[in-house]
Amino acid sequence: MSKQEIPGAFRGFPGCQGRVASAAWGVLTDTDEEAAVKLTRSRDQKMIAGVCGGIARHFGWDVTKVRLVFVxxxxxxxxxxxxYLLLWIVMPEQP
Structure with a gap:
């Protein structure tokens, strides 16, 4: 299956640059693998534990919007x- 065969609902998902769509359909290319960011707690975008910062970095979203949605x-x-507490425990801290 090529990227052209990915259903339209997944193409152009805002803020994900196609990584979610290609990963969901098992179509990771070399550039997708390099661009993929591991889900870890952020060290530099940390307010409490870095969970919202890590989620924002992983999906390419604005950290302020993620925090606002959480609040x-x-x-x-x-x-x-x-x-949030579970993610704090489960998510590893960014190296």
């Missing part, structure tokens, strides 16, 4: 704080 989501019912 707003905490106003809704759900296990957001527990998820």
């Amino acid at each position: 707003v989501s905490c106003l809704l019912p759900g296990p957001q704080v527990l998820l």
Whole structure:
């Protein structure tokens, strides 16, 4: 399967430069593998533990927007704080 065969819903996903689409369909090329960033907690974009900074760096998103979405989501019912703590434990720190 080539990149041209990836369904249109996955092509052009904002902020991911096609990495999500190609990884989801098992079509990683050499340039995709080099561009892929391992999911780790950020050392330089850290407010509490670097989880939001690491997620933003991994997907190529703005760290401020990720933090804002997290804070707003905490106003809704759900296990957001527990998820953050779990990611803090599970995600390795950036080398």
